[in-house]
Amino acid sequence: MKKVTKVEKTLSGFRPLDLDYFRPLEVIIRNGRVDEAAKIFKSIVQKEQILTLYNEKSRYIKPSIKRRMKSAAARQRIKAAEIKQKLIDSGEYEKRKLKKEQKRAKNKPEKKSNENI
Numbered sequence: 556m557k558k559v560t561k562v563e564k565t566l567s568g569f570r571p572l573d574l575d576y577f578r579p580l581e582v583i584i585r586n587g588r589v590d591e592a593a594k595i596f597k598s599i600v601q602k603e604q605i606l607t608l609y610n611e612k613s614r615y616i617k618p619s620i621k622r623r624m625k626s627a628a629a630r631q632r633i634k635a636a637e638i639k640q641k642l643i644d645s646g647e648y649e650k651r652k653l654k655k656e657q658k659r660a661k662n663k664p665e666k667k668s669n670e671n672i
Contacts, residue, residue, distance in 0.1 A: 580599055584592045600606060616624075642648040 580596065580603075582592045582596045582599070639648065642651070
C-alpha cells in the first residue's frame with residue numbers, strides 16, 4: 556500500500572525550499588585540537604557523500620556511457636552474489652566469518668572494570 560504524503564504549497568504554487576541543504580559544514584575546534592577537527596570534518600564529508608556528488612556533477616557523462624557503467628555495476632553485483640552463494644554452499648563462508656571474528660577479538664583491547672577490590 557502506498558503512503559500518501561501531502562505536499563505543501565506556498566502562495567506562488569511551488570513547494571517551499573529546504574534551506575538546510577545549502578547550509579555550510581561547520582566543525583568546532585575545541586581546546587586547540589585542529590587534527591581532531593579535521594578528522595571530524597573528513598568523516599562528515601564522507602558521510603554526506605559531498606565529493607562523490609561533486610565528481611558526478613563536475614563533468615558530463617554521455618547517456619550511453621552511463622548505461623554501460625550501470626550494467627557493469629549490475630554484473631559485478633551478480634558475480635559477487637554468485638561467489639558468496641558458492642562459499643555459503645561449500646561452508647567456507649562460515650569459516651571465514653569465524654576467522655574474522657576471532658581476529659577482531661584478538662586485536663580489540665579488553666575493557667578494564669572500574670571495580671575497586
